[in-house]
Amino acid sequence: xxxxxxxxxxxxxxxxxxxxxxxxLLEYFGVEVLSPAGQTCCGKPPDSAxxxxxxxxxxxxxxxVFEGTEPIVIPSGSxxxxxxxxxxxxFERHDPMRRLAEETANRTFELTQYLVGELRAHSAGLxxxxxxxxxxxxxxxxxxxxxxxxxxxxxSLEGAEFVELPHADRCCGFGGTFMxxxxxxxxxxADEKAExxxxxxxxxxxxxxxxxxxxxxxALKRRGSRVKVKHIAQVxxxxx
Amino acid sequence: xxxxxxxxNFRKRSxxxxxxxxxxxxxxxxxDTFTEKRSQGVASLPIEAWRDxxxxxxxxxxxxxxxxxxxxxxxxxxAGAVVHRAPDAASARDIVYxxxxxxxxxxxxxxxxxxxxxxxxxxxxxxxxxxxxxxxLGEYIVQIAEESPSHILAPAIHKNRQQIGRLFADKLGVxxxxxxxxxxxxxxEVLRQEFLSADAGxxxxxxxxxxxxSIAMFTNEGNGRMVTTLPKLHIAVLTIExxxxxxxxLMTFIRLLPRSATGQPLSSYLSVITGTRRPGDxxxxxxxxxxxxxxxxxxxxxxxxxxxxKCIRCSACMNVCPVYRTVGGHAxxxxxxxxxxIILTVLLEGMEHAHNLLDATTLCGAxxxxxxxxxxxxxxxxxxxxxxxxxxxxxSLERMAMAGFGMAVQSPRLFGLGDRMVKxxxxxATFLGGKxxxxxxxxxxxxxxxxxxx
Numbered sequence: 044x045x046x047x048x049x050x051x052x053x054x055x056x057x058x059x060x061x062x063x064x065x066x067x068l069l070e071y072f073g074v075e076v077l078s079p080a081g082q083t084c085c086g087k088p089p090d091s092a093x094x095x096x097x098x099x100x101x102x103x104x105x106x107x108v109f110e111g112t113e114p115i116v117i118p119s120g121s122x123x124x125x126x127x128x129x130x131x132x133x134f135e136r137h138d139p140m141r142r143l144a145e146e147t148a149n150r151t152f153e154l155t156q157y158l159v160g161e162l163r164a165h166s167a168g169l170x171x172x173x174x175x176x177x178x179x180x181x182x183x184x185x186x187x188x189x190x191x192x193x194x195x196x197x198x199s200l201e202g203a204e205f206v207e208l209p210h211a212d213r214c215c216g217f218g219g220t221f222m223x224x225x226x227x228x229x230x231x232x233a234d235e236k237a238e239x240x241x242x243x244x245x246x247x248x249x250x251x252x253x254x255x256x257x258x259x260x261x262a263l264k265r266r267g268s269r270v271k272v273k274h275i276a277q278v279x280x281x282x283x
Numbered sequence: 284x285x286x287x288x289x290x291x292n293f294r295k296r297s298x299x300x301x302x303x304x305x306x307x308x309x310x311x312x313x314x315d316t317f318t319e320k321r322s323q324g325v326a327s328l329p330i331e332a333w334r335d336x337x338x339x340x341x342x343x344x345x346x347x348x349x350x351x352x353x354x355x356x357x358x359x360x361x362a363g364a365v366v367h368r369a370p371d372a373a374s375a376r377d378i379v380y381x382x383x384x385x386x387x388x389x390x391x392x393x394x395x396x397x398x399x400x401x402x403x404x405x406x407x408x409x410x411x412x413x414x415x416x417x418x419x420l421g422e423y424i425v426q427i428a429e430e431s432p433s434h435i436l437a438p439a440i441h442k443n444r445q446q447i448g449r450l451f452a453d454k455l456g457v458x459x460x461x462x463x464x465x466x467x468x469x470x471x472e473v474l475r476q477e478f479l480s481a482d483a484g485x486x487x488x489x490x491x492x493x494x495x496x497s498i499a500m501f502t503n504e505g506n507g508r509m510v511t512t513l514p515k516l517h518i519a520v521l522t523i524e525x526x527x528x529x530x531x532x533l534m535t536f537i538r539l540l541p542r543s544a545t546g547q548p549l550s551s552y553l554s555v556i557t558g559t560r561r562p563g564d565x566x567x568x569x570x571x572x573x574x575x576x577x578x579x580x581x582x583x584x585x586x587x588x589x590x591x592x593k594c595i596r597c598s599a600c601m602n603v604c605p606v607y608r609t610v611g612g613h614a615x616x617x618x619x620x621x622x623x624x625i626i627l628t629v630l631l632e633g634m635e636h637a638h639n640l641l642d643a644t645t646l647c648g649a650x651x652x653x654x655x656x657x658x659x660x661x662x663x664x665x666x667x668x669x670x671x672x673x674x675x676x677x678x679s680l681e682r683m684a685m686a687g688f689g690m691a692v693q694s695p696r697l698f699g700l701g702d703r704m705v706k707x708x709x710x711x712a713t714f715l716g717g718k719x720x721x722x723x724x725x726x727x728x729x730x731x732x733x734x735x736x737x
Contacts, residue, residue: 056702059728083698089685091646092677093668097689104693185648214605218645222723225642227298230723231307231609261723 045075046157047109049117049126052084053253061253064280065118065154071283072162081108085117085125091219095133102130106143114161115151118276120183120251121219123153128186153183154276155192155251165195170282171203176245177275178236178259179212180252193251193275200282206243217258233262240270247271249278291616291628293639300614306441310611313440317602320546321653328542337539338657340532341593344493344524348584351493351526352575358496362558364571372402375576379404379485379518380411382572386516388413388482392474394500394507395419396487397435397596398522398576401618401631404485415485416477418506420470427454433612435619436544436598441611474506484510484568488521489595490536491573494529497557498573501540501550508552517568519556522576524584524592530555536595543597543655579631588663591626593656600650600660606643615640622650622660629667638676641668 046069050062066076086101105126109115117123127148134141158164175197184190190212197205216222216232236259240248248263248270250256260272300306344351356366367382369375383391391413399405405415405426417426421439425432428450432438439447448461457469486507488498498519500507511517527533533555541547560567584592601607601621612620617628617637625644629637641664650660671677691697705727 052702056705056727057725081695083692083695084688086692089688091665091668092681092685093665093670093672094685094689095669095672097685097692100689101692181645181647181649185652212649214645214647214649216605216609216645218647221642221645225294225297226723227301228606228609228643231301232605235311235609257724260725 044073045077045113047077047079047111047113047115049082049085049105049109049115049122050078051117051119051122051253053257054118057257058253058274061118061274061276064274064276065116067280067283068154068158068164068276069116069162071280072158072164072167074162077113079108083108085122087121087125088219090125090129098129099133102133102144103140106130106140106147109147110143113150114157115147116154116157117151118154118251118274119253120153120180120187120189121254123151123156124182124186126151153187153189153251155196156187156189158279159192159195164279165199167199169196169200169279171197171200171278172281173247174204174206174243174245175200175247175249175278176206176208176240176243177211178208178215178240178248178250178255180250180255181212181214183251184212189251193249196275196279197249200279202282206245208243208245208248209239215255215258215262217254219254222258229258230262230265233258234265237262237266237268241266241268245270247273247278249273249275251275287636288616290635291637291639293614293616293643296614296616297610297643300610305443305446306611307609309441309443310608313434313437314602314608317437317545317598318653321543321599321602322546324542324546324548330542333535333539334655334657336535337595337655338593340527340535341524341656344526344528345584345589345592348523348526348581351528352523354493355491355496355526356575358492358494359498359558359573360496362496363561364496364558364573367572367574369574369576369578372576372578375402375520375574375578376404376407378574379520380408380413382516382518383408383413383483386483386570388514388516390477390481391415391483391485392418392477392481392510392514393422393484394486394502394510395422395438396485396520397432397618398487398520398578399485400432402520402576402578404520416474416481418474418477418504418510419502420467420504420506423470423474424450427451431613431618433620434598434601435596435621435624441613478509478513481510481514483516483518484514485518485520486510488519488525489540490533491521491526492528492530492533492555493526495557497530497555499533499537500554500556501552502554503545503547503551505552508554511554511556511568512566515569516572517556517570518572518574520574520576522578523580539655540595540597543595543599543653583630587666588626588630590658591623591630591663593658594623594627595656596623597655599653599655600658603649603653604644605647605649606645610643615643622664623658626660626663626667634671634674634676638671641671 086098089097130144215236216229222229367378417423424439434440444461452459490499541550607621625640
């Protein structure tokens with residue numbers, strides 16, 4: 044079994060550990076991980092901001108780099124949703140790129156979607172530790188419909204306790220460029236998220252998107268909180 | 284209006300708003316309560332099927348809007364109403380003023396209506412010597428505070444009861460109280476006098492029925508019913524997209540609107556008014572004038588953003604909006620706040636005036652989950668952002684950065700260079716950036732093992 048791994052911009056630039064953890068996890072379940080050379084960005088930032096020409100450039104590049112038949116695994120809900128839900132609408136009906144975008148969408152998975160749906164990782168008796176809570180990011184839960192998979196995985200961890208986060212699916216205030224354009228509002232939104240996280244008594248908060256996790260980590264730091272912030276790939280890989 | 288800024292400054296207004304702890308607390312409590320009540324209100328009901336149905340009815344009307352407007356006008360005229368058509372805000376204001384003048388009306392009571400906010404009706408009438416009193420409690424509070432509504436359903440949502448107590452003591456000369464019952468009692472007493480002495484009542488309408496010429500109003504305080512029955516003259520102002528084909532179609536919205544708004548199975552009062560008082564009727568106005576306002580709707584209905592005209596003003600989208608609940612409605616600076624408000628304001632007031640509101644969303648999609656008529660709000664917001672870029676209303680630095688991105692994203696070498704530049708420039712950038720965004724991001728990693736070659 045082979046899969047192509049897309050290491051997102053945030054993972055590549057700030058959190059290479061998450062890339063390694065994802066690879067380790069997939070390999071643990073017998074997947075041969077391909078890392079197609081030449082990968083750059085999925086185009087999410089210009090897409091949210093409304094720069095169609097630039098998104099199309101990103102999509103064309105991504106689609107050519109990730110040609111093939113293997114599943115594409117992405118450790119991010121928003122990047123996965125970009126490829127799965129938005130690429131096809133960038134091209135006219137008769138453009139061959141449209142067909143390619145649709146085919147690619149069908150074999151693209153967000154990490155937990157792949158782990159649960161294809162690899163049944165939740166039945167593997169993975170180990171964890173501590174008290175873990177989970178933030179449900181917006182594109183992951185609303186655009187991709189991935190709501191249960193991360194919870195199933197976290198609840199399956201032997202040795203770890205899962206605590207539910209109230210309003211887990213309320214936006215943390217990251218929103219890509221939102222964070223930069225309206226920092227005052229973004230910070231208040233993140234503060235409220237951090238407050239809810241601390242109130243759970245968890246020692247670790249996890250999620251599937253480094254954008255949100257970065258914003259949450261910053262808010263927790265402002266509060267002087269000890270709660271650790273980890274991508275779900277790291278939480279799961281620690282128990283291997 | 285000459286005191287409306289050329290371009291709304293959401294950044295500045297929202298940054299100020301989040302400093303107000305009282306406001307944030309009031310907004311949190313109120314929007315959480317609405318949202319919680321809504322989820323309870325729609326639980327274990329075939330809500331998804333109703334949403335589909337409601338959406339289809341609205342789309343059907345939009346497909347043939349002018350025909351429905353004609354049908355409604357004909358039915359309402361048959362029922363005894365005088366129907367006026369106002370292509371824009373100015374003509375709507377003039378029509379209302381002239382009807383009042385013709386009837387010699389000087390004292391006017393009003394039920395809550397967003398379209399009269401949109402066309403700035405009160406000021407127009409007051410400037411011409413008429414006395415206009417809002418009779419919805421929240422709207423009354425906002426009126427005596429000389430503010431505008433910060434929520435389309437709960438106009439004074441941004442105030443807590445202490446603030447309202449001080450306001451009443453200040454403006455009405457009563458003893459300070461923060462007991463909601465006492466405060467409501469005070470307002471009731473003042474408003475009763477207004478009802479009894481009013482020459483005319485002005486309302487909006489939640490729906491208008493083409494088949495019968497009826498208008499439907501959902502209210503919770505009973506003031507709407509008094510506004511439409513006590514004075515001899517009733518003027519209803521509504522925008523043309525409020526029309527539904529039949530009374531049977533209205534049923535779908537009777538199920539959906541209160542549940543989406545407050546979680547109630549039905550609002551305390553539902554008034555369906557068809558024409559004027561007939562012989563033998565116990566109540567009803569003797570003269571009914573209906574002002575059908577277009578003010579941009581025909582144009583929107585013909586374009587790619589028409590879905591926003593399905594909106595029934597339930598406010599569910601703003602109640603769940605993480606941005607709205609953090610900044611409150613006044614930060615938007617527009618008549619309609621929140622997700623639907625951004626879209627409507629850009630379309631009604633123009634991109635130059637409202638483009639900054641397009642930043643006031645994280646595109647989280649919570650609004651689309653609750654919209655009773657399935658307005659694809661995040662999709663419309665994304666499309667409007669595209670239009671903003673096309674029309675050149677984004678900062679030039681952003682445009683340059685995006686163009687650079689567009690080139691680099693196709694070239695791994697260039698993109699890698701960008702990545703290395705971020706890393707190299709980071710210490711300098713964080714130093715220079717000071718309290719900016721960079722401070723809030725982690726340090727870039729030294730090596731990027733994640734993208735190693737397989």
